[in-house]
Amino acid sequence: MQRLRKAKQPFTFYTRLHLQELTGQKTRDLKGLLKGIRELSGSVIYHHTHRFLQQHQFLSPEPPNDFAYWVAEVLGEHKLGEELASIDTIQFPSIRALREKLAQTIEGHIRYMEKTGQGQFRVSSVEEQFHFIKTISFVFPTPYVAHNLPEFVEIFKKVTINSIYFHVFEAKLRLEKGVNDFSYWIDTSCADLKLSKELAGLDPYTHTLEGLRTKIIDLIEARLEEVKKG
Amino acid sequence: MKLSDYEAVVGKNVIEELRSLAQRLSGKVVRNINSTAVGGGVAEILNRIIPLLNELGVCAHWDVIKGGERFFSVTKKFHNMLHGRDEELSPKEIELFLQTSIENLKTMDICADIIFIHDPQPIALIKNKPLFKKSKWLWRCHIDVSQPNPQIWDFLRPYIEQYDASVFSSPSFAQTLKVRQFLIPPSIDPLSDKNKELSGETIEDVLRKFGIVRDKPIIAQISRFDYLKDPLGVIDVYRLVKKYIDCQLVLAGGTATDDPESNKVLSEVTEKVKGDSDIHVLAIPAASDIEINALQRAADVILQKSVREGFALTVTEALWKAKPVVASAVGGIPLQIKHKYSGLLSRTIEGTAYWVKQLLNSPEYAKTLGESGREHIKQNFLLTRHLRDYLLLFLALYHKEDIVNI
Numbered sequence: 001m002q003r004l005r006k007a008k009q010p011f012t013f014y015t016r017l018h019l020q021e022l023t024g025q026k027t028r029d030l031k032g033l034l035k036g037i038r039e040l041s042g043s044v045i046y047h048h049t050h051r052f053l054q055q056h057q058f059l060s061p062e063p064p065n066d067f068a069y070w071v072a073e074v075l076g077e078h079k080l081g082e083e084l085a086s087i088d089t090i091q092f093p094s095i096r097a098l099r100e101k102l103a104q105t106i107e108g109h110i111r112y113m114e115k116t117g118q119g120q121f122r123v124s125s126v127e128e129q130f131h132f133i134k135t136i137s138f139v140f141p142t143p144y145v146a147h148n149l150p151e152f153v154e155i156f157k158k159v160t161i162n163s164i165y166f167h168v169f170e171a172k173l174r175l176e177k178g179v180n181d182f183s184y185w186i187d188t189s190c191a192d193l194k195l196s197k198e199l200a201g202l203d204p205y206t207h208t209l210e211g212l213r214t215k216i217i218d219l220i221e222a223r224l225e226e227v228k229k230g
Numbered sequence: 231m232k233l234s235d236y237e238a239v240v241g242k243n244v245i246e247e248l249r250s251l252a253q254r255l256s257g258k259v260v261r262n263i264n265s266t267a268v269g270g271g272v273a274e275i276l277n278r279i280i281p282l283l284n285e286l287g288v289c290a291h292w293d294v295i296k297g298g299e300r301f302f303s304v305t306k307k308f309h310n311m312l313h314g315r316d317e318e319l320s321p322k323e324i325e326l327f328l329q330t331s332i333e334n335l336k337t338m339d340i341c342a343d344i345i346f347i348h349d350p351q352p353i354a355l356i357k358n359k360p361l362f363k364k365s366k367w368l369w370r371c372h373i374d375v376s377q378p379n380p381q382i383w384d385f386l387r388p389y390i391e392q393y394d395a396s397v398f399s400s401p402s403f404a405q406t407l408k409v410r411q412f413l414i415p416p417s418i419d420p421l422s423d424k425n426k427e428l429s430g431e432t433i434e435d436v437l438r439k440f441g442i443v444r445d446k447p448i449i450a451q452i453s454r455f456d457y458l459k460d461p462l463g464v465i466d467v468y469r470l471v472k473k474y475i476d477c478q479l480v481l482a483g484g485t486a487t488d489d490p491e492s493n494k495v496l497s498e499v500t501e502k503v504k505g506d507s508d509i510h511v512l513a514i515p516a517a518s519d520i521e522i523n524a525l526q527r528a529a530d531v532i533l534q535k536s537v538r539e540g541f542a543l544t545v546t547e548a549l550w551k552a553k554p555v556v557a558s559a560v561g562g563i564p565l566q567i568k569h570k571y572s573g574l575l576s577r578t579i580e581g582t583a584y585w586v587k588q589l590l591n592s593p594e595y596a597k598t599l600g601e602s603g604r605e606h607i608k609q610n611f612l613l614t615r616h617l618r619d620y621l622l623l624f625l626a627l628y629h630k631e632d633i634v635n636i
Contacts, residue, residue: 017618017622018622019619019622019626020412020413020414021411021413022412022413023411024404024405024407024411041632042632043632126377127376127402127559129402131401133401133413134632135632136632136633136634137632137634138625138636139633139635140251140254140636143246143250158243160241160243162247174633175633
């Protein structure tokens with residue numbers, strides 16, 4: 001229990017807020033989509049693979065990325081849509097790696113269509129064309145600092161979902177830290193490898209943000225209880 | 231209203247986040263300039279957001295340009311042409327527009343850290359940019375410019391490109407421009423008279439005042455009398471529904487001082503509904519927010535059959551009241567309505583009538599749609615989100631990078 005109560009370093013909760021910037025780039029077909037994915041900035045890839053998590057965070061399940069949704073619902077390419085939707089974002093250490101996977105998946109589909117002559121390249125209506133948007137992130141510290149796990153879990157219950165989002169999604173993928181901030185702190189400052197691994201093992205992309213909050217609280221409280229019982 | 235009043239709706243931590251963000255802009259002077267102090271969505275949003283910005287420590291001002299009836303006729307033409315209408319600007323009209331802009335520049339104090347111009351009417355104030363070297367200039371477009379008439383766009387573009395950044399309400403309004411373009415959808419104020427909860431008694435009082443009896447389902451379109459809102463088409467929709475379901479129609483709308491065309495549309499509507507006592511055409515003056523709120527809450531189905539739209543705050547208001555909405559898939563409406571999830575999207579008079587019949591005949595389905603719609607608005611289109619986006623926008627003027635540590 002002592003080990004859980006005293007962290008080597010306190011945990012400062014940060015938050016991030018997003019502003020959407022329009023690139024003015026748009027496309028009505030698959031090849032244009034591929035070109036955009038290949039050429040536009042990483043902030044564009046980040047936006048279209050993470051927007052749903054936030055705007056529809058109260059709702060699950062939802063299409064996990066804009067590319068998959070547009071390809072399936074607008075172009076009617078349901079097989080490719082499913083392939084894009086099932087890309088396991090959590091596996092990728094960086095936006096670059098995620099971009100490559102998205103591009104390869106679309107390229108493979110285009111090659112297959114061209115080689116076999118199966119299907120036809122559809123063009124969307126002007127109203128339903130794909131608009132490339134990028135996310136501008138503003139990151140700043142909140143007043144909340146946890147010095148031990150019990151403090152951490154109490155703060156975690158009240159921080160905004162923006163703060164949770166930053167430490168889970170943005171820190172790992174966009175800032176390329178490799179693991180979410182909570183797992184890192186619990187491992188390195190609280191020396192609780194078991195709990196750290198449990199948190200790192202979560203797939204946050206399959207939860208709503210409030211669902212994720214509940215899941216993490218449950219894990220930590222169960223662990224605190226376990227340690228208390230000795 | 232105070233920021234703390236919103237805690238009950240959005241949560242304390244959201245308000246704390248706003249305060250924290252605003253500290254980074256403390257003392258900055260932001261001057262908003264538009265063309266009307268009353269009527270229309272822009273004035274409505276500014277009325278709400280300016281006091282909150284000031285409470286947060288950002289020194290926000292709001293000024294209105296002056297212009298006569300002829301000037302506003304020209305800018306109404308701008309508005310229609312930006313929506314894509316096939317009209318032409320004469321050299322005389324352009325001259326009148328520019329002359330009025332110069333007169334405004336002579337009389338207005340526009341000194342500020344950030345000069346925030348709303349819509350095309352005051353756009354030419356940017357001519358004075360060289361006099362304010364330290365100021366940042368923003369142009370906020372509240373209009374659907376997805377397919378603008380090329381003449382008006384070619385005329386406005388050189389002005390827009392002198393600004394430090396531009397802001398649009400929907401991804402489909404994005405243009406090829408030399409300046410940064412941000413996406414900021416507008417919002418509604420959940421605590422305003424137009425959107426706050428009302429008692430059943432208040433709703434009944436308003437209905438009585440307008441001579442409406444709730445003895446049959448109410449279909450309503452609450453929107454300005456404007457060709458672009460297609461009130462005549464709404465009457466056609468009602469008549470198709472009426473063949474099968476005994477219902478009544480409420481067509482209620484305000485007028486704006488910068489829209490001289492609205493009286494003409496209103497008289498055409500009045501002419502078309504003659505002889506049908508189940509159609510209530512209500513010309514509601516500005517500041518009748520409780521009445522509008524009550525009419526929306528009394529409706530069984532709300533329509534927004536616009537031909538073109540900016541964002542369509544009337545849809546936001548209806549969804550916030552958990553009403554089932556059938557609306558055209560134009561402008562910002564698809565951002566608010568995911569078809570069959572948070573409302574219904576239509577493209578024709580017949581299609582709209584089809585969905586209205588479905589909703590009136592399936593009240594449980596209508597209820598589910600309305601509730602999902604309300605949740606979507608709560609998450610994405612309330613005033614606090616708008617305020618946050620504006621604070622971020624102001625900060626973005628001082629940062630070029632995609633990840634900004636503040």
